[in-house]
Amino acid sequence: MPAMNKRIAVLAGDGIGPEVMEQALRVLAAVEQRFGVTFKTDAADVGGAALDNHGTALPRETVDLCRESDAILFGSVGGPKWEHLPPEEQPERGALLPLRKTFGLFANLRPAIVFPQLVHASPLREDLLEGGLDVVVVRELTGGIYFGTPKGREGDKAFDTLVYHRSEIERIARVAFEAARSRNKRVTSIDKANVLTSMVLWREVVTEVARDYPDVELTHMYVDNAAMQLVREPRQFDVILAGNMFGDILSDEAAMLTGSLGMLPSASLAEGSFGLYEPSGGSAPDIAGKGVANPIAQILSAAMMLKYSFGLDQACQAIFDAVAAVLDEGYRTGDIARPGDTLIGTDEMGRRIAEKVSACAG
Numbered sequence: 001m002p003a004m005n006k007r008i009a010v011l012a013g014d015g016i017g018p019e020v021m022e023q024a025l026r027v028l029a030a031v032e033q034r035f036g037v038t039f040k041t042d043a044a045d046v047g048g049a050a051l052d053n054h055g056t057a058l059p060r061e062t063v064d065l066c067r068e069s070d071a072i073l074f075g076s077v078g079g080p081k082w083e084h085l086p087p088e089e090q091p092e093r094g095a096l097l098p099l100r101k102t103f104g105l106f107a108n109l110r111p112a113i114v115f116p117q118l119v120h121a122s123p124l125r126e127d128l129l130e131g132g133l134d135v136v137v138v139r140e141l142t143g144g145i146y147f148g149t150p151k152g153r154e155g156d157k158a159f160d161t162l163v164y165h166r167s168e169i170e171r172i173a174r175v176a177f178e179a180a181r182s183r184n185k186r187v188t189s190i191d192k193a194n195v196l197t198s199m200v201l202w203r204e205v206v207t208e209v210a211r212d213y214p215d216v217e218l219t220h221m222y223v224d225n226a227a228m229q230l231v232r233e234p235r236q237f238d239v240i241l242a243g244n245m246f247g248d249i250l251s252d253e254a255a256m257l258t259g260s261l262g263m264l265p266s267a268s269l270a271e272g273s274f275g276l277y278e279p280s281g282g283s284a285p286d287i288a289g290k291g292v293a294n295p296i297a298q299i300l301s302a303a304m305m306l307k308y309s310f311g312l313d314q315a316c317q318a319i320f321d322a323v324a325a326v327l328d329e330g331y332r333t334g335d336i337a338r339p340g341d342t343l344i345g346t347d348e349m350g351r352r353i354a355e356k357v358s359a360c361a362g
């Protein structure tokens with residue numbers, strides 16, 4: 001393993017964010033010890049925590065720290081405490097969306113992998129998951145209806161705008177086709193081209209890009225059908241390519257196929273090696289502060305950071321193996337447990353995974 005000293009901006013945020021982040025940092029410390037690499041981690045406020053402490057969801061110091069870092073490890077933001085604020089000042093729109101835009105994080109990869117040990121935790125019939133499930137959602141992250149203008153409110157009328165430019169569709173489509181090449185060579189492109197003009201362009205551009213990838217099979221699917229097909233026959237999917245909103249929705253659905261939102265990591269990538277890594281779910285206010293949140297999505301997000309931003313593929317794999325080993329031993333947080341499993345909390349799950357990373361010295 002090459003000598004490495006990477007700087008990581010740690011933005012834990014709100015709700016369960018700080019709880020699960022603590023466990024991801026613990027696992028990174030185990031990686032340092034095992035692989036002889038060094039990470040410099042610097043924490044900064046973001047989201048509701050930043051609103052409380054600095055009066056803004058995304059303080060300048062936080063953005064500066066991100067700029068000076070090699071990657072961002074992000075928890076989650078938002079919660080009932082800040083819901084009374086005007087929409088544009090709330091943590092999600094005030095911090096997360098601007099961070100994605102500022103750093104050009106256009107490609108969001110959300111791998112939904114059912115660990116064989118957790119087939120029972122999925123709401124799907126076991127036979128639908130036979131042989132495992134390994135789907136990746138490639139979601140466009142800096143365009144579409146979350147960012148399009150105009151958006152606004154005029155009394156009883158409110159509006160948002162879904163805009164996509166050819167170049168935005170083309171670059172995310174290329175990410176999806178490249179991903180498919182190293183997987184099972186199938187891309188399902190999600191749209192609503194029967195109703196939305198922007199989605200007619202989406203379909204047109206994805207079809208054009210596909211010509212450069214004759215080895216990859218392309219299927220177009222309307223989003224409503226895709227939502228249904230994901231639970232009817234999930235193994236038909238390999239790479240799911242979607243715009244910002246459809247990818248947001250379908251990735252939560254895909255997460256549940258793996259057993260819990262607490263299992264789904266994500267990587268949000270810019271051109272080059274910079275990225276932001278965060279669980280696919282939110283701040284889970286219903287379980288925050290109770291020590292029961294599943295830290296695996298945050299831990300696997302850190303693993304993705306090692307691979308995509310730092311090129312530490314072996315260390316990334318060591319974390320995935322450590323998670324599998326702990327699951328093999330029957331340890332579960334409440335969201336993925338069934339009777340007979342050994343129920344443990346956030347802290348113990350993090351500790352056990354870190355111990356496996358340290359122990360499995362290769």
Ligand SMILES: NC(=O)C1=CN([C@@H]2O[C@H](COP(=O)(O)OP(=O)(O)OC[C@H]3O[C@@H](n4cnc5c(N)ncnc54)[C@H](O)[C@@H]3O)[C@@H](O)[C@H]2O)C=CC1
Pocket residue numbers: 016020075076077078079080092096260261262263278279280281282283284285286287292293294295297335
């Ligand atoms: N990236 C981010 O920072 C995101 C922030 N949010 C914000 O989070 C807040 C809560 O949003 P919700 O719609 O409730 O979605 P959520 O994803 O926070 O929670 C949905 C459900 O999944 C469960 N869950 C999520 N992560 C879990 C984990 N690690 N372990 C066990 N269970 C877990 C929660 O307990 C809840 O029952 C809102 O303010 C929302 O805007 C939502 C999505 C993403």
Ligand SMILES: CC(C)CC(=O)C(=O)O
Pocket residue numbers: 092093096097146248280281
């Ligand atoms: C602020 C939202 C767009 C966050 C979210 O739900 C997501 O990125 O999955």
Ligand SMILES: [Mg+2]
Pocket residue numbers: 248249252280281
């Ligand atoms: Mg979401």
